Amino acid sequence: MGERIIFMVPVMLCAIVFISIGIYSINKKxxxxxxxxxTVKTEDISDTKAYNKENGIMWITYGSTYILSAMASFFWKSSIGxxxxxxxxxxxxxxxIFVYHRIYKKYQA
Structure with missing residues (x-):
């Protein structure tokens, strides 16, 4: 049980960082x-709000994989996590990286 918690703490910290980046991206002007x-210049992006929203969703999804890893480790086996x-x-x-390039090309002005 102890090794599961030791694994879970840094993984959850990583998840919090990535999800925070996603929330920051969604709210960024x-x-x-x-x-x-x-930096990405405003004039290089056709729809800043939609671009930032997709970036945010990308980061939140990525952070969620770390939560999945921590939960799998805690509830099932640490090797799965x-x-x-x-x-x-x-x-x-x-x-x-590939998803970001797709988002950038989609909104590139």
């Missing part, structure tokens, strides 16, 4: 950027 150190967490951190990150 200027276009949300994806890459660290870059670890596998879901590992897939979220590796394959999920690659999917996140």
């Amino acid at each position: 200027t276009p949300m950027h994806f890459w660290s150190g870059t 670890t596998m879901i967490g590992g897939l979220s951190a590796s394959v999920g990150l690659i999917i996140l």
Whole structure:
């Protein structure tokens, strides 16, 4: 039981960070950027509100995979939670990049 809680705490912290980024994105007035150190200019995006909403949903969905990982670890087996967490951190990150590029191209002015 102790190892499950030790796994769950950092995974839930990651989930909170990603979901917070999603909420921040949805509420942001200027276009949300994806890459660290870059900005997306307002004139580069055709519909800022819809662009930010899709970005927010993307981040909230990604954060939810970490919640799923923590819950699977806590309620079933820690190995299942670890596998879901590992897939979220590796394959999920690659999917996140592709989804962001799709969103950017969709709203690119």
